[in-house]
Amino acid sequence: MFLSDIYRPEYIKIDLEAEDKEEAFEELVDHFCNVSKINARQPILKAIREREAKMSTGIKKGIAIPHGKTNAVDRVYGTLGISRKGIDYDALDGNPVHLLFLILPPEKDAEAHLRLLKRLATLLDDPQFYTELALQGNTRDAYGIIKKYEDMLITGSL
Numbered sequence: 323m324f325l326s327d328i329y330r331p332e333y334i335k336i337d338l339e340a341e342d343k344e345e346a347f348e349e350l351v352d353h354f355c356n357v358s359k360i361n362a363r364q365p366i367l368k369a370i371r372e373r374e375a376k377m378s379t380g381i382k383k384g385i386a387i388p389h390g391k392t393n394a395v396d397r398v399y400g401t402l403g404i405s406r407k408g409i410d411y412d413a414l415d416g417n418p419v420h421l422l423f424l425i426l427p428p429e430k431d432a433e434a435h436l437r438l439l440k441r442l443a444t445l446l447d448d449p450q451f452y453t454e455l456a457l458q459g460n461t462r463d464a465y466g467i468i469k470k471y472e473d474m475l476i477t478g479s480l
Contacts, residue, residue: 331462346388
């Protein structure tokens with residue numbers, strides 16, 4: 323499973339308006355529902371909130387990976403949100419979050435979810451990936467950065 327298959331340009335939202343974690347969840351889920359035409363806002367928000375209640379998904383400086391398994395989807399989906407000003411996310415390191423990689427896996431496919439998390443974690447280990455992605459001003463360019471770094475990972479040049 324490729325990040326570039328999940329975070330296609332239409333599933334990327336630049337300039338998130340959210341100021342806190344809850345607003346970010348709602349903004350990302352609304353964007354996802356509008357793009358995917360999957361009318362499941364409440365079950366998706368419930369899944370994300372339940373997962374987040376266990377421990378913050380603000381995992382490293384400037385990055386959060388909110389996720390929640392739900393029967394509202396039949397395959398793994400994702401939405402990437404980019405915030406210029408930063409979001410008060412209650413992250414583990416206490417810093418604001420600028421990149422939010424929402425992952426929505428179906429309850430029945432935990433393995434695909436884990437593969438996607440592993441690939442994302444590998445890319446996020448490269449600080450240049452974060453820096454370049456956070457600077458993008460439109461969805462096509464943001465997608466291009468994801469594709470570029472994922473291709474580098476596949477070819478072993480990352």
